[in-house]
Amino acid sequence: MDLSLDPNLGGGSLLIAWQLKDKNVLIVGGGEVASQRVESILVTDARITVLSPEKGLSLRTKRFLELYPDRIVHYDRPFTGSNELENMDMVLTAIDDNNLSLEIVGMCRKAKIPVNAADIPDLCDFYFGAQIRDGPLQIMISTNGQGPRLSALIKQKVQGSLTGFEGEALRKVGELRQLLKVYEPGVGGAAGRKRMKWMTQLCNQWEMEEFASMDADMMKRIMEDGWMQGRCPTFEEVGGKSSRRTLAGGPQTISSWSKNLLIPSLSFVAGLVVAGLISIPRRR
Amino acid sequence: MDLSLDPNLGGGSLLIAWQLKDKNVLIVGGGEVASQRVESILVTDARITVLSPEKGLSLRTKRFLELYPDRIVHYDRPFTGSNELENMDMVLTAIDDNNLSLEIVGMCRKAKIPVNAADIPDLCDFYFGAQIRDGPLQIMISTNGQGPRLSALIKQKVQGSLTGFEGEALRKVGELRQLLKVYEPGVGGAAGRKRMKWMTQLCNQWEMEEFASMDADMMKRIMEDGWMQGRCPTFEEVGGKSSRRTLAGGPQTISSWSKNLLIPSLSFVAGLVVAGLISIPRRR
Known part of the structure; x- marks a missing residue:
């Protein structure tokens, strides 16, 4: 049992799989970031409420509203006050109005509703991260805000390590x-x-x-x-x-096969050929 | 933009990075599972309270209490009632008493405190998953309860895809x-x-x-x-x-180096040797 004192032990987040089956999630805003929030929540079985004037909806948010009318309710209006939080189990804000965001976070804190405000990371109860999903398998990669771009690269690597099965x-x-x-x-x-x-x-x-x-x-x-x-x-x-x-193998299976067998085999043949070339002048 | 209707979209969890800096986390229980909870929370900068009679502490929990006296407060007694939840921001139970667990979950729900009860998955606000950490990088692998053993295998693969840098x-x-x-x-x-x-x-x-x-x-x-x-x-x-x-390469770098160069090189040499062996009888 290695429990030696680790000076780097703190400073991280608690990565958890939050359960939202039959819960109510309020998304304030309808733009590009809001559409990402909608996508994240659609993975769960929560009821989604989107609060945003029609003109503030991004193409992507509109598409989600069209595709999942039974899962998302949209109200064509801005956030009106603490009455919006009634019966909500989680609140996500993705609006341009920093002051309103602050206000909503304050209301949620008071009502003890978990909240994420896209524009005020310091006040969030939780962060999102890069996600991979394959049926029951879900993987999250969090860089604790240190590098959004490297996070995408790490996600690619992690995805590449999976067989797809x-x-x-x-x-x-x-x-x-x-x-x-x-x-x-x-x-x-x-x-x-x-x-x-x-x-x-x-x-x-x-x-x-x-x-x-x-x-x-x-x-x-x-x-x-x-x-x-x-x-x-x-x-x-x-x-x-x-x-x-082999027949049903995904791309990863084939690529690891080629690494493990194909390249050594070619090298072996190359060795044979080189040895042959060396021995030809000798025989003359 | 591919937003085609995905029949598998639901059924998952919301994977999030929960923030616990300067928050209070109560862990009820002191056994083996409780020690895993302590370890998970030590990653964050939360203040930890462990509530468990001394005789219920596992070796691992005891070791954590010794190593991190400034981060963990231990009370040598069982859970006494809702007064224990005062000022708590998260509660984790890991006890053998299923009825007490149920009771604590009920109290937390009423007080709107996020709760995980190790023995009652259906009532948890959130689940834990296999975790990987490297400084600011944190990765969680969740199988939504489908396969604890496969989850460990997938974690190994994911870990293997990282360079360690x-x-x-x-x-x-x-x-x-x-x-x-x-x-x-x-x-x-x-x-x-x-x-x-x-x-x-x-x-x-x-x-x-x-x-x-x-x-x-x-x-x-x-x-x-x-x-x-x-x-x-x-x-x-x-x-x-x-x-x-190459010089500063972590274990993964060395192992990928050996895969990419060492094995083909050995195969090449093997090719040379085999060709040599074939040519020997010819010369005689």
């Missing part, structure tokens, strides 16, 4: 875990530990692509030929076609 | 941006756009390692030979030693 794999593993609970019911305790140990073994053994390609039949075989026998079956044992991995 | 690069770029504001003052408007455009160009042109190795002298040359001349200088032009990149 993660979201589907998570979804399928979620299903398998549900099935496992049918075969081995019980909450916590010995049953829970036994299930967890087996799932960990399986996760260490199988590839992301393999999990992603599981179907109902394979899951049943994993349970029957694996769990019931007290072991972790291989992907092939339960009917998985390993060729699938 | 990101944190230092962000810190240095933050300094450079401050310096840029000395050379070109003014908030927003034309000056802001001009600064942003130049920083973006520089970020696209320089490597993470190069930013990380900037010193005061180099930053001054970047301003004088770059910004003042209306151009983006290369790393070498301002006195950067490109050899530094």
Whole structure:
């Protein structure tokens, strides 16, 4: 256990996944930044209220209002006062009026409603960051305001490290875990530990692509030929076609294949050729 | 602008960077999970209160209490009632008593204090996720509860995609941006756009390692030979030693070096050797 005193331990944020299912989120403003806020909140299952005069709506905000009329309510007027905050669970301001922003932040603080004001970072309860999403997988990259451009570059790198199968794999593993609970019911305790140990073994053994390609039949075989026998079956044992991995491979799979095999192979051939060239003059 | 209707848009969380500087966080419980909560909150600059009978403290929690006496206050008693929530800005419970957890969540909801109860995910205002930190850079990986084990595997991959220079690069770029504001003052408007455009160009042109190795002298040359001349200088032009990149390389750099050069080189040599072996019998 390495808990040595870390002088850099402070100074950061608490990165969390806020739950907004069936909650009310107020977005004050309708411009470009407001459209980013709408997009962030659409990821959750919150009810969105956009408060902005029609003329202040960006093309992007307008498009969201058209596409998701059942999820976003738009009022064609500016912010009128603390009555707007009634029943709100979160407030995001994205307006040009710095004083009004300050005022809204003050009202939210008083009403204990989490608030983010795009133009007053110092007073925000929370910040946004660069986001990656693939189904149940969500990744946030925060640079604590230090470098918006580098943040985008880091996001590209992180995105490049994913195979593209993660979201589907998570979804399928979620299903398998549900099935496992049918075969081995019980909450916590010995049953829970036994299930967890087996799932960990399986996760260490199988590839992301393999999990992603599981179907109902394979899951049943994993349970029957694996769990019931007290072991972790291989992907092939339960009917998985390993060729699938290359055929269905995303761009990352192909590129890492080329790095791992293609370049060394070419180098090997180059070695053969060079050696051949060297030996030709000798033979003469 | 691709805003096509995405059926998978909902169902997620809002990933945010919560600000806790000088805020009060109450952690109810002192066991293994509580120690993880302490660790998460230590990243921020919050004041931490741990509420747990001495006998309920895990080794890890005890170690944190010893190491950070100025940041954590420990009360050797169980949770006594709503009076404990006074002045608290966030509450985290990590106790075995499910009913007490439920009660605390209810109190927090009433007092509008954000709360996470380790044993009642459905009632949490927010979840935690796998975290990566390197100075100002923080990354969170959330699988929305779908696969704790796969989440750890994805974290490994993401970590592997980083060079290890990101944190230092962000810190240095933050300094450079401050310096840029000395050379070109003014908030927003034309000056802001001009600064942003130049920083973006520089970020696209320089490597993470190069930013990380900037010193005061180099930053001054970047301003004088770059910004003042209306151009983006290369790393070498301002006195950067490109050899530094390999010498100062973190583990990732070395490993990618070995992948990119070592393995092909070995393959090449192997090719030479194999060709040599083939030619030996011929000469006999």
